[in-house]
Amino acid sequence: xxxxxxxxxxxxxxxxxxxxxxxxxxxxxxxxxxxxxxxxxxxxxxxxxxxxxxxxxxxxxxxxxxxxxxxxxxxxxxxxxxxxxxxxxxxxxxxxxxxxxxxxxxxxxxxxxxxxxxxxxxxxxxxxxxxxxxxxxxxxxxxxxxxxxxxxxxxxxxxxxxxxxxxxxxxxxxxxxxxxxxxxxxxxxxxxxxxxxxxxxxxxxxxxxxxxxxxxxxxxxxxxxxxxxxxxxxxxxxxxxxxxxxxxxxxxxxxxxxxxxxxxxxxxxxxxxxxxxxxxxxxxxxxxxxxxxxxxxxxxxxxxxxxxxxxxxxxxxxxxxxxxxxxxxxxxxxxxxxxxxxxxxxx
Amino acid sequence: xxxxxxxxxxxxxxxxxxxxxxxxxxxxxxxxxxxxxxxxxxxxxxxxxxxxxxxxxxxxxxxxxxxxxxxxxxxxxxxxxxxxxxxxxxxxxxxxxxxxxxxxxxxxxxxxxxxxxxxxxxxxxxxxxxxxxxxxxxxxxxxxxxxxxxxxxxxxxxxxxxxxxxxxxxxxxxxxxxxxxxxxxxxxxxxxxxxxxxxxxxxxxxxxxxxxxxxxxxxxxxxxxxxxxxxxxxxxxxxxxxxxxxxxxxxxxxxxxxxxxxxxxxxxxxxxxxxxxxxxxxxxxxxxxxxxxxxxxxxxxxxxxxxxxxxxxxxxxxxxxxxxxxxxxxxxxxxxxxxxxxxxx
Numbered sequence: 001x002x003x004x005x006x007x008x009x010x011x012x013x014x015x016x017x018x019x020x021x022x023x024x025x026x027x028x029x030x031x032x033x034x035x036x037x038x039x040x041x042x043x044x045x046x047x048x049x050x051x052x053x054x055x056x057x058x059x060x061x062x063x064x065x066x067x068x069x070x071x072x073x074x075x076x077x078x079x080x081x082x083x084x085x086x087x088x089x090x091x092x093x094x095x096x097x098x099x100x101x102x103x104x105x106x107x108x109x110x111x112x113x114x115x116x117x118x119x120x121x122x123x124x125x126x127x128x129x130x131x132x133x134x135x136x137x138x139x140x141x142x143x144x145x146x147x148x149x150x151x152x153x154x155x156x157x158x159x160x161x162x163x164x165x166x167x168x169x170x171x172x173x174x175x176x177x178x179x180x181x182x183x184x185x186x187x188x189x190x191x192x193x194x195x196x197x198x199x200x201x202x203x204x205x206x207x208x209x210x211x212x213x214x215x216x217x218x219x220x221x222x223x224x225x226x227x228x229x230x231x232x233x234x235x236x237x238x239x240x241x242x243x244x245x246x247x248x249x250x251x252x253x254x255x256x257x258x259x260x261x262x263x264x265x266x267x268x269x270x271x272x273x274x275x276x277x278x279x280x281x282x283x284x285x286x287x288x289x290x291x292x293x294x295x296x297x298x299x300x301x302x303x304x305x306x307x308x309x310x311x312x313x314x315x316x317x318x319x320x321x322x323x324x325x326x327x328x329x330x331x332x333x334x335x336x337x338x339x340x341x342x343x344x345x346x347x
Numbered sequence: 348x349x350x351x352x353x354x355x356x357x358x359x360x361x362x363x364x365x366x367x368x369x370x371x372x373x374x375x376x377x378x379x380x381x382x383x384x385x386x387x388x389x390x391x392x393x394x395x396x397x398x399x400x401x402x403x404x405x406x407x408x409x410x411x412x413x414x415x416x417x418x419x420x421x422x423x424x425x426x427x428x429x430x431x432x433x434x435x436x437x438x439x440x441x442x443x444x445x446x447x448x449x450x451x452x453x454x455x456x457x458x459x460x461x462x463x464x465x466x467x468x469x470x471x472x473x474x475x476x477x478x479x480x481x482x483x484x485x486x487x488x489x490x491x492x493x494x495x496x497x498x499x500x501x502x503x504x505x506x507x508x509x510x511x512x513x514x515x516x517x518x519x520x521x522x523x524x525x526x527x528x529x530x531x532x533x534x535x536x537x538x539x540x541x542x543x544x545x546x547x548x549x550x551x552x553x554x555x556x557x558x559x560x561x562x563x564x565x566x567x568x569x570x571x572x573x574x575x576x577x578x579x580x581x582x583x584x585x586x587x588x589x590x591x592x593x594x595x596x597x598x599x600x601x602x603x604x605x606x607x608x609x610x611x612x613x614x615x616x617x618x619x620x621x622x623x624x625x626x627x628x629x630x631x632x633x634x635x636x637x638x639x640x641x642x643x644x645x646x647x648x649x650x651x652x653x654x655x656x657x658x659x660x661x662x663x664x665x666x667x668x669x670x671x672x673x674x675x676x677x678x679x680x681x682x683x684x685x686x687x688x689x690x691x692x
Contacts, residue, residue, distance in 0.1 A: 175672075179669045320531070322531065
């Protein structure tokens, strides 16, 4: 992802580079603010000091053990969901597609809840390593998106029909999740409810490491695969005629998108609408440039979730309102706006 | 598509006696099944009681544990569930005709969500405690949501069935999120949270029934009064207006009926999902397209459906009780998939 490739799709390098730099700056600022804010405000120079290896014991504990994992997890999850959304929107040529409306998020959540319900003993302790949790999420996510596409069949070419199939599958998964949540380790059913709504407040470093271990390789493969995404304005026949093997390639992209979403949902829960909005904003900022689009989408996704998490901490402290509710409140009107604007192309 | 419906209507009016006696049998059968399911709702549960126990508890409550469970815990849900189911079923019929859309329902149009948001706002923000106040708030929430959803969908390029539903579902998830924010920031218990997010008949005081009944009856009365106009409206606007149906008035009153029915249901049981989607299809299969009969059959089969779902909720993850809204959501969403698959929407 050199600066060269940003301009390779015929966009002037100047504005794109500027946008990337701007988004990076905002991301870093929010990241630091996310670490700084909390029950006690920590000045940014202290945060920077601790990050560079200094600081007192208490400061180090708060920054490194309590706040950093939370912010890092939010950034990873938001970025992964935005990337997944970018892939889905490009491959379905459907601006309204996202992991949420295609059932991927709820499928992953169902996978996790089933996993907890099946593999916990009488005392509600997990009998197997928590490291299997992302796998369960991935299976759920893949099952959901596969189901959506099998059921919709030929109707998948209509943007709105595809979404309705996705919404229906998501509703089934969500309802089953509600039921099984009460079967599993109920000792913290309310925490489970909050997790479903998307929250990163209880995450620790080992979970962040696991997240990174799942998401980094997937993201790299996806970034490589994305180089072969057909130009946004090409239909199936034309893509095939220039030598793109669409059906297999499409399945592969769906697989990667599901995996990215699953890695995020397994730890951060069902955060809504980031996968929808971030790619749109990225396109507004950098146009259709591919590498820049992916980079900026992911960073915007990270910004949104870190920002939402920061907002719930500042606005609702000391209560822990799930960050996913904030993204839903912002995302739902945006989706409606897209529906109203896009009716001619998506009807 | 409309041609087929009109043909059905003419067939229904021509078949005369055979159809009438068939309908009588259908209603009688539905009534019987409803009585049986309500009885089942008293008998089955964490503990299964005998019919003799039920009779004793209801006729002479001696304060024993059995009597307390049956009369105090199971009786309220055995009568609230059918009322809610009937209300949502009728609301579903009216909404599907209004939007000429077989996948419309109080849920897919966001009305359930709007109503529960209104109730939560009324309780938490304005401190409304009275049950009447809450029912009115719920009805108002449903009414406002229906206006907004139809407005936004119209703005999004015509009232195509799929688009209305997409807008409605988005509104539902929006109100879901706001309800969640309000409740978690007020330290509500999970029980309360689940109730307002997915609906339940557990632990509802019987006073809710007496309070919801008049609202449901009023909504149903309006809907039945409109049934002739709705029959015509089902075809298309120009036919309806050339037959002398005052479109605006009929639509307005129909929305009022839907809001009253949905509002009453939500104030009694929370947003029990997709009942209004499934039941009208069942009703049409049973009695055809005339709205008078559709509404009656929807009320009866909705009552049966909700009661059965409530009984099933006690056993799905026995001994824990599942939220009934989750059960109806699974059934409803699968129905939605089938309808989409068959391109009925």
